Amino acid sequence: MDLCSDWLLAKYASSQVLALSPLIHQYPVDWLGQNWPTHDGSLEQILDLKPDLVIAGEYNAIILRQRLQELGIRVEILKLPKKLSQIVDYEQHFLSLIGQPANLASQASPAIQALTTPPRLLLLGANGIGTGRNTFEHHLIKHAGWQNYLQSDGYISLDLEQIIADPPDAILWSAPHSAALANQFAEHPVLKRAIPAKRWLSTDYWSWQCPGPWTWNLVTQLQQWRHF
Secondary structure, eight states: OOHHHHHHHHHHOGGGOSOBOTHHHHSOOTTTOSOOOBOOSOHHHHHHHOOSOEEEETTSOHHHHHHHHHTTOOEEEEOOOSSGGGHHHHHHHHHHHTTOOGGGSOOOOOOOOOOSSOOEEEEEOGGGEEEOBSSHHHHHHHHTTOEESOOSBSEEEOOHHHHHHSOOSEEEEOSOSSOOGGGTTTTOHHHHHHSOGGGEEEOOGGGGTSOSTTHHHHHHHHHHHTTO
């Protein structure tokens, strides 16, 4: 009943899936395809499916999952990892829920040796929001041998003038591919002049949305980009 569980089910348990959540249509990814059965999020439809197991994220469909539990449906809550080091345990826990062997989980990518002065990376999202410390993304950036450009905690509304006065070594542009107004901050010509084009990095937007086995691909990409 949440997007991150959908992706794990699609990767590890395709033959066991009765229905994924409707979120897969709101957040499409190329590797998932369009032919998955989905439910509409209603109590009635989920009961009609007669599932042996319902998996939900810790912040998703709270009232619905409580009602399902009251009606005797097994509901398991899959808590997202807060740190990179927790991903393998997270996957192994998921695999145990669906009766799959734990050794199917991905292997952690080793942390790269930090340079004396690690390059500073700004993870920039839509609407001029940057990702600071004490976030899952911060741990990923540090693990890959970079320094987070932002020193504050959490997700921060960026100040263009401050970035121009002290530009990062690189910007990782992580936002949906669209011409939406939400992307105007990143397209500002002053910002483009301050950071050379070769120091604008990009990855698939979806891979930042949920921790999972694909996270190690992000780590590898960032490690390779340290010597741009």
